[in-house]
Amino acid sequence: MKNRTVAAIDVGTTKVCTIVADFNEAGTPRIVGVGVAPSVGLHKGLVVNINEARESIRESVKKAEQSSNYKLESAYVGVTGRHVASLNNRGVVAITRNDRVVRPDDLKRVLSSAQSVKIPDDRKLLHVIPRSYVVDGQAHVKNPVGMHGFRLDVETHVITAAVTSIQNLIKCIRSIGVDIEDLVLEPLASSEAILTSDEKEVGVILADIGGGTTDIAVFKEGSIWHTSILPVAGYQLTRDVSIGLGLPFDVAEEMKKRYGSVMPVYESKTEDTTAISQDGHGVSYQDLCDIIRARIEEIMKLILLELPNSEYETLVPAGLVLTGGSSNLAGIAALGRDVLQLPVRVGAPSNMEGISDVLCDPAYATSVGLLAWGVNHERSQNWTRWSFGSAIRRMASRLKGLFG
Ligand SMILES: Nc1ncnc2c1ncn2[C@@H]1O[C@H](COP(=O)(O)OP(=O)(O)OP(=O)(O)O)[C@@H](O)[C@H]1O
Ligand SMILES: [Mg+2]
Structure with a gap:
């Protein structure tokens, strides 16, 4: 290749x-x-x-x-927004061939049977991700190909999105002459770049706090367990600062990025208690950070609400991994540890x-x-393609052996 x-x-x-x-x-x-x-x-x-x-x-x-x-x-393109919905579903097929060996074809069949959830016309299927397989009642099988069995079940995570929202995005990209290879849910993409396989195995939450949305993906036992998109992120932080301190939006954005922190003020190193923007606006450093901390705390509590509250510590012992521009805020991991009582780290590629x-x-x-x-x-x-090709080659050489 x-x-x-x-x-x-x-x-x-x-x-x-x-x-x-x-x-x-x-x-x-x-x-x-x-x-x-x-x-x-x-x-x-x-x-x-x-x-x-x-x-x-x-x-x-x-x-x-x-x-x-x-x-x-052509390009792979990310999808996000509150219109995205997800659910866990199951599919089942019988292995009817005489040898009862599971083949790649059976995986395709069982996955398509898991797609047979009723999807309304205004929604599009984005992903059907196999979480694990069950072969004749034996659960937690990651790759059943080659195993013997009569019945193959699959547990899947199914993600759908609103057709109209997707169409608008597709239209923008096609109109500049670029084809779309695949649409990928953004938190799944972030996880791909940032999470370790250990974290996904023991259980972890990834939260990408961007500008317009906080994208969440929860992994357990090496597979995706839950995905969700919250419509609050950095933009709302800036708006809070702008309204709360009476600053124009772009000054609030500058203040947030330059001086913003979620650490309690007594722990931060800034001795000067007034933060001054480039064009001379001055605000109390403490007020700025209080506003930001309140909103980030709220976002973290919303992230926690995505999990069944009684058991989140056993579900995600690897804790929370933060990505997205807003996770650049000083002290955000420490605040996360306070709120969640779990390990929290900021992840960058x-x-x-x-x-x-x-x-x-x-x-x-x-x-x-x-x-x-x-x-x-x-x-x-x-x-x-390669393994199919090589299977044909193997068969051809076996036939050659038989006949010549
Ligand atoms: N140092 C910083 N401190 C605080 N916030 C920051 C910092 N750097 C960037 N941000 C914020 O991060 C946000 C942008 O993050 P990001 O680039 O991940 O968003 P996006 O991918 O454009 O948006 P989304 O994924 O939500 O659609 C902005 O709101 C910006 O203010
Ligand atoms: Mg983003």
Whole structure:
């Protein structure tokens, strides 16, 4: 397999990020182009003005093309927004062949039987992710291919999205001449870039606190267990600061990023009690941080409400991993530990090859995750093609052995 190219477009509420990478047989991506543009025409993760959103996406794609010298034809694209819904479902098929051995074909059949949930016309199926298989009553099977059995069950996590919201996003991207390889739910993408397999195994929550939405994914026993999108994030923080302190929105945004912290003031190192913006607005440092801390605490409590409250400590002993631009706030992990009484860390993409410096920030977890998703997807497709090809070759050589 020679080097192949893959691209991802993360259309966020505050920025659009396009990444181009090539990858080799081993699957290690090397980033060859990045384009970031401020995003306009989006609200809470959704396209609200097609023309404006299209221009933001166009600018980001153009920058990525210029830096990589590669013409983008198709890309993996992230989906978020309150319209996304998820549920856990089951599917079952009988293994009727004489040998009763589970084949890759049976996995396809059982997954499609798990898709037979009634989905209303105004919703589109985004993902049907196998969580685990059961072969003749034996549960927790990760890969049943090759096992013997009469009956194969699958437990799946099914994610759907509102058709209209998806169509608006697709329209923006297609109209600039880029095809969509796959639509990927954003918290799944972020998880791909940030979570370790140990964390997913013991149980962990990933929360991407971006500009317009907080995207949540919960993993248990190595599989996705729950996904959800909350319509509160950094934008609401800035609005609170703006309203609470009587500042114009962009000054509030600047104050939040420059001086914002969720640490109690006595622990922070700022001795000066007034925070001054570039254009001379001054506010009490303590008031600024109190407002931000109150909203972040609220977001963390909302994250916890996604789990059954009595058992969250046993469900997610690996705690909470925070990504998204808002997780840059000083002291956020410590506050999380106070609220959740669990381990909390901030995750940023790391160990990437190529021109990746700008991406080493929690705000780019989704963008890098979409790329990782794309690489894995392309590799598994290749693998299927390859293993099918080699099965034919094996059969041919066996026949040759028999007859000649
Ligand atoms: N140092 C910082 N301190 C506080 N907030 C920050 C900091 N840096 C960035 N942010 C906030 O992070 C948010 C942007 O995060 P991010 O880039 O992850 O969002 P997005 O992907 O554009 O939006 P979304 O995923 O919600 O659609 C903004 O609200 C911004 O104010
Ligand atoms: Mg985002």
